[in-house]
Amino acid sequence: MHPITLLFLLVVCGFVLYWMKQDKRTTGGFPRALLRAAKGDKQLVARLVEGVRMRHPGKSEQWYYEKVLYDLERDGAGRGRL
Numbered sequence: 001m002h003p004i005t006l007l008f009l010l011v012v013c014g015f016v017l018y019w020m021k022q023d024k025r026t027t028g029g030f031p032r033a034l035l036r037a038a039k040g041d042k043q044l045v046a047r048l049v050e051g052v053r054m055r056h057p058g059k060s061e062q063w064y065y066e067k068v069l070y071d072l073e074r075d076g077a078g079r080g081r082l
Contacts, residue, residue: 031065037072048072 028035028042030049038045048068053059056067 031069034065034069034072037069037077039077 028045030042030045034045035042038048045068048071049064052064052067052071056064059067
């Protein structure tokens with residue numbers, strides 16, 4: 001592989017990793033879609049993730065986030081229902 005191409009790939013990978021880290025830091029470690037579904041309530045998201053973690057031990061952090069997001073969407077989060 002050409003050295004310039006390799007350098008370019010390393011820079012791009014570094015930028016992507018930095019961006020992912022920054023994105024999580026600004027959302028309290030939670031994916032933006034999950035916070036959006038919970039209307040920005042980080043405490044609610046933390047409680048929901050912890051509950052899912054207790055019911056389904058041993059899964060990845062991403063799995064827990066996706067499960068909570070799925071549950072919120074299934075139950076009508078963000079649709080303005082009371």
